[in-house]
Amino acid sequence: MERLRAAFNKFSNLNDLEWEKLYALMRTKYFKKGTYFVTEGQQCKYVAFVKKGIFSYYYLVDGHQHTRQFFFENNFMANYQSYITGTSSKANIQALQDSEVILINRDDLFNCYEHSSNFQLLGRKVAEYLFLTVSSKYESFLLEKPEERYLHLVKTRPKVIQGIPQYMIASYLGITPEALSRIRKRLYR
Amino acid sequence: MERLRAAFNKFSNLNDLEWEKLYALMRTKYFKKGTYFVTEGQQCKYVAFVKKGIFSYYYLVDGHQHTRQFFFENNFMANYQSYITGTSSKANIQALQDSEVILINRDDLFNCYEHSSNFQLLGRKVAEYLFLTVSSKYESFLLEKPEERYLHLVKTRPKVIQGIPQYMIASYLGITPEALSRIRKRLYR
DNA sequence: CGTTCAGTTGACTAAGGTCAATTCCCGTGG
DNA sequence: CCACGGGAATTGACCTTAGTCAACTGAACG
Numbered sequence: 001m002e003r004l005r006a007a008f009n010k011f012s013n014l015n016d017l018e019w020e021k022l023y024a025l026m027r028t029k030y031f032k033k034g035t036y037f038v039t040e041g042q043q044c045k046y047v048a049f050v051k052k053g054i055f056s057y058y059y060l061v062d063g064h065q066h067t068r069q070f071f072f073e074n075n076f077m078a079n080y081q082s083y084i085t086g087t088s089s090k091a092n093i094q095a096l097q098d099s100e101v102i103l104i105n106r107d108d109l110f111n112c113y114e115h116s117s118n119f120q121l122l123g124r125k126v127a128e129y130l131f132l133t134v135s136s137k138y139e140s141f142l143l144e145k146p147e148e149r150y151l152h153l154v155k156t157r158p159k160v161i162q163g164i165p166q167y168m169i170a171s172y173l174g175i176t177p178e179a180l181s182r183i184r185k186r187l188y189r
Numbered sequence: 190m191e192r193l194r195a196a197f198n199k200f201s202n203l204n205d206l207e208w209e210k211l212y213a214l215m216r217t218k219y220f221k222k223g224t225y226f227v228t229e230g231q232q233c234k235y236v237a238f239v240k241k242g243i244f245s246y247y248y249l250v251d252g253h254q255h256t257r258q259f260f261f262e263n264n265f266m267a268n269y270q271s272y273i274t275g276t277s278s279k280a281n282i283q284a285l286q287d288s289e290v291i292l293i294n295r296d297d298l299f300n301c302y303e304h305s306s307n308f309q310l311l312g313r314k315v316a317e318y319l320f321l322t323v324s325s326k327y328e329s330f331l332l333e334k335p336e337e338r339y340l341h342l343v344k345t346r347p348k349v350i351q352g353i354p355q356y357m358i359a360s361y362l363g364i365t366p367e368a369l370s371r372i373r374k375r376l377y378r
Numbered sequence: 379c380g381t382t383c384a385g386t387t388g389a390c391t392a393a394g395g396t397c398a399a400t401t402c403c404c405g406t407g408g
Numbered sequence: 409c410c411a412c413g414g415g416a417a418t419t420g421a422c423c424t425t426a427g428t429c430a431a432c433t434g435a436a437c438g
Contacts, residue, residue: 061332068331081324084317113313120309124302127316128273134323135270141330142257142363143250146394166417174331179394181418335426355385368426370386 003074004049004102011129012122018112025108031055031095037077038093044082046103050075053099054163058171059090067171070160077101080130096164146175147183192263193238193291200318201311207301214297220244220284226266227282233271235292239264242288243352247360248279256360259285261348266290269319285353335364336372 008014014022028051031037037048037055050071057069057079071077071093082089083106112119140149150173154161160169170180197203203211217240220226226237226244239260246258246268260266260282271278272295301308329338339362343350349358359369 066331081321084321114306117303117306117309120306120313124309124313124316127313127320131316131320131323132270132273134320134327138323138327138330141327142255176395177417178396178419182394185418365427366385367387367428371426374386 001051001102003051007049007074007076008122011125012118014118014122018116018118022104022109022112025104026102029101029103031099031101033095033098036092036094037101038079038082038091040090040092041088042079042082043086043088044079044106047076047078047083047106047109048101048103050077051100051102053101054096055093055099056096056164056168057091057093058168059092065168065171067168070164070172072159072163076126078106084127141174146173146179147186149173150180150183151187190240190291192240196238196263196265197311200314201307203307203311207305207307211293211301214293215291218290218292220288220290222284222287225281225283226290227268227271227280229279229281230277231268231271232275232277233268233295236265236267236272236295236298237290237292239266240289240291242290243285244282244288245285245353245357246280246282247357248281254357254360256357259349259353259361261352265315267295273316330363335362335368336375338362339369339372340376 005019008019008022031053037046038044040059050073052073054073055071055077056067057071058065058067060066068091077093079089079091079093081087081091110123113123114120140152144152150169153169153173160172166180167177170177173180175183194208197208197211220242226235227233229248239262241262243262244260244266245256246260247254247256249255257280266282268278268280268282270276270280299312302312303309329341333341339358342358342362349361355369356366359366362369364372
């Protein structure tokens with residue numbers, strides 16, 4: 001899988017031997033629309049690479065869905081809090097379409113970390129990437145109003161706008177569906 | 190410095206040899222109140238351990254100070270975005286009191302990462318810690334109103350409330366000084 | 379004693395939250 | 409082919425609360 005190796009190389013250049021080792025740990029799994037990659041209370045067992053499809057990451061607070069992330073094709077997907085801490089978390093990750101992913105067992109991966117410095121580097125780079133990503137989302141919340149966040153999203157991640165129901169986008173932006181509807185009305189009237 | 194070694198051990202247990210190597214890289218520096226550990230446009234040259242004092246991390250957006258973090262005694266301090274990416278950033282880190290810190294050159298530290306798996310582990314753990322920290326701040330913004338964030342802060346980090354001017358706390362909470370003043374009035378009237 | 383700056387207060391505005399009603403869209407079954 | 413049902417999206421009315429700007433208070437300091 002060339003796409004997958006390219007995705008890994010963004011973090012650390014594994015040599016052929018390391019890559020073989022990793023490759024042996026992978027398996028493919030299919031998710032029907034609406035089914036779950038992880039559900040509330042589980043620990044993170046697998047890190048996944050989305051070969052096809054879209055997933056949403058959310059959790060429930062008194063019955064209300066709080067969407068925090070979307071995973072698209074050619075990206076990694078995991079319950080990262082749980083992946084790092086090893087504890088269970090309240091997140092759910094659900095397929096929004098029929099999807100295909102490549103799974104790697106989380107413990108196997110951590111095991112690799114221990115035995116090679118390229119893998120250690122991989123682990124560090126991934127964590128650093130996650131930190132930078134959340135940091136910039138955090139900044140956008142502090143500096144931008146909902147309307148600006150929406151425009152920012154339209155600009156930087158048009159896929160989200162296209163492929164995802166509006167009430168999920170609203171939740172992702174931290175506002176109600178009604179508010180997003182009004183923002184769009186203000187903008188495009 | 191026992192406190193410092195204990196702080197490192199939270200991330201990775203360095204052996205005596207590794208510790209000696211690290212120890213040789215450190216030096217102490219004093220900052221008068223109001224002086225800067227880093228200023229806008231600099232790259233992150235040093236990671237610091239605050240032995241005594243308080244620092245605030247902020248940046249300016251059209252003249253307005255946006256405070257993002259406070260660093261207290263016995264904690265590490267750095268311009269993390271810059272520390273990770275190696276690029277310059279727009280942040281400033283300023284001493285709020287006369288302070289004493291221990292400096293480690295950032296490049297020296299990265300050099301250590303390359304040569305020992307315990308150091309690699311340290312680098313990964315630090316990045317993971319940063320990710321978890323920002324994530325929880327991000328969550329608190331999405332789930333809590335300003336009043337709740339303030340109460341949360343009072344509860345979990347009373348030091349911030351005590352040692353820091355109110356307008357900086359307001360900025361840290363993402364609201365105006367007036368709004369914080371009114372929140373406190375509502376609460377403690 | 380006056381200057382400065384943090385903090386408070388007031389008046390007003392803007393914008394999102396909430397709740398309820400309505401419309402739109404789409405798939406299903408008669 | 410059409411009618412119906414259900415969920416998504418929109419709209420309206422009302423409320424709450426933060427932002428803004430300006431005035432005032434109070435404490436610290438020279």
